[in-house]
Amino acid sequence: MEDGKSTGPKAKWWSRPTPGRTTRTAPDEPSSIEDPAPVADPVPTATATEAAVADDRASRTTTAPEPHPADAPPRSPAPEPVAAAARPVTPLHEPDEYSTPPYGGPGPWAPAPPVQRPVPTPAHGTPVPPQYAGTNGGGIPTSPAPAPLAPAPSAPVSAPPATGFTPPPHTPQQPQQQPQLQQPQPQAATQWLQYDPWGAPRQPLTNPGPPLGADTGRKKSRRGSLLVGAVLLALVAGGIGGGIGAYIERNGGLTQVELPQAGRSSGGRAPDSVAGIAASALPSVVTLHVSGSTESGTGTGFVLDGSGHILTNNHVVAPAGQGGEITVTFSGGETARGEVVGKDSGYDLAVVKVTGVSGLKPLPLGNSDNVRVGDPVVAIGAPFDLSNTVTSGIISAKDRPITAGGEKGDGSDISYVDALQTDAPINPGNSGGPLVDTDAHVIGINSAIRAADSGSAEEGGQAGSIGLGFAIPINQGKRVAEELINTGKATHPVIGVTLDMKYAGDGARVGSKGAGGKPAVTPGGPGAKAGVRPGDVITEVDGRRVHSGEELIVKIRAHRPGDRLDLALTRGGKDLSISLTLGSASGT
DSSP, X not given: OOOSSOOSOOOOTTOOOOSSXXXXXXXXXXXXXXXXXXXXXXOOOOOHHHHHHHHHHHHTOOOOOOOOTTTSOOOOOOOOOOOOOOOOOOOSXXXXXXXXXXXSSSSOOSOOOOOOOOOOOOTTOXXXXXXXXXXXXXXXXXXXXXXXXXXXXXXXXXXXXXXSOOOOOBOOOOOOOOTTOOOOOOOTTHHHHHOOTTTOSSOOTTSOOSOTTSHHHHHHHHHHHHHHHHHHHHHHHHHHHHHHHHHHHHHSSSSSOOOOOOOOOOOOOOTTSHHHHHHHHGGGEEEEEEEOSSOEEEEEEEEOSTTOEEEEOHHHHGGGTTTOEEEEEETTSOEEEEEEEEEETTTTEEEEEEOSOOSOOXXXXXXXXXXXXXXXXXXXXXXXXXXXXXXXXXEEEEEEEEEEOOTTSSSTTOEEEEEEEEOSOOOTTOTTOEEEOTTSOEEEEEEEEOOSTTSOTTTTOOOSOOSOEEEEEHHHHHHHHHHHHHHSOOEEEEOSBOBOTTOOSSSEEBOSBOGGGOBSXXXXXXXXXXXXXTTOEEEEEXXXXXXXHHHXXXXXXXXXXXXXXXXXXEETTEEEEEEEEOEEEEOO
């Protein structure tokens, strides 16, 4: 199918363009230019090889573009060329069927002169196409050099070269004689000096096309430039927009960092959660700052009623002595002066009262007999004067007999407590604070901890919590607090015997003598009435084993005066059981 393209062989990739677009159709022989009339049907004489070369070049001929009227002056038709005879030449070797350069085509293989594709010869002569529009190195086309209009003198005919190669016929162009328009001859090297292979907007000179100065090329170039510019602008804008978007997404703004955050919640918590328990109990907890003539300290307490009574530990208010000062600070920051209503070293409990304070919120009291091991608890206090501190844990054990105090040496300040053990962190300053259950009811008063080593910082011991905290059961604390508020003193349940605290055996042994030479069994007391004798070893109280004298005291003080107890004892190797009613003694 014909598509308007040449079907002849294409130019080889090693062909070179010449500086001009001059068509060579005859050898460089002189011909007469006096007669402008064309010669009809010239028949050049050539060998078969030369004819093949001519045919090959003729098959690759394309029509040269006509110069634009605005770019070049009008040309006069030139006479047709007259071919001269040439001597036949025999090829040096057979043609290469694979067209391998430089042996691709037939004919002599001497270096070929630079050529251009020949153009068809019109009826009135061969027109001279415009020279290739080169550039000045910056991509700006330069105008081709004008072709000569004056007649040129004829050159003598020269013999063919001795190499055996006959160049193709060439007839010099003959423009119409115009004596009035004389122009200078073009320079041979002008076109190569103007050619810039890197700045030329067109491809090699072997590709014909419209002149570079034509309007069509300019429009296409402008359209291409606009398209490239639009694409570049879109890419740049997209890159800038993407960068800004990524920056905003990562940093939350252009000038400052804004991190994502959850919105404000309503603040509600389950009443039995630690937060709910703390919110309910904290308004009733106070911090006590005690100062005396020789020492000072910090502790915790909680409000018992609307009259301003506050329950705390005896060892918290002890530094105040007789003329010391106690300052009570509430959870909201309000402060008030406090006075000791009553205290008891045997139970390590004290009651302080504040006056002139309204809006007090008493903390509800629970029942320590209902507590079970493993129940969750919350301890509230001011460890190391850090008020409103909340810690949580569980009940680790019940009925844990502990003794605290004894700094006086006579045993009058020793406390005997049948305590609740907890692993909720308790530290110095938590003393006197409430231990509450999941209903925010007080089940114990935080009083003591078991520290590593001796527990004294001065002696190198660890005074902080190691998960062994002890609280006075609230049932005992309630009875003592009521007595202190009502009478200023607390009563202790007793059995009326003196114990041998140095006994190393299992159980609590009754001593042989009492304090100050008195009898070990008080005459007329509960023990004497039940038949207890000196030297008896008490092993059980209400069915629970007793291993030492301290433990027997703890078990007795866990009851009220007037309660009836069943005791198991050993006398002379025999086991006995007795029953007695507890008496009452005033505390200190």
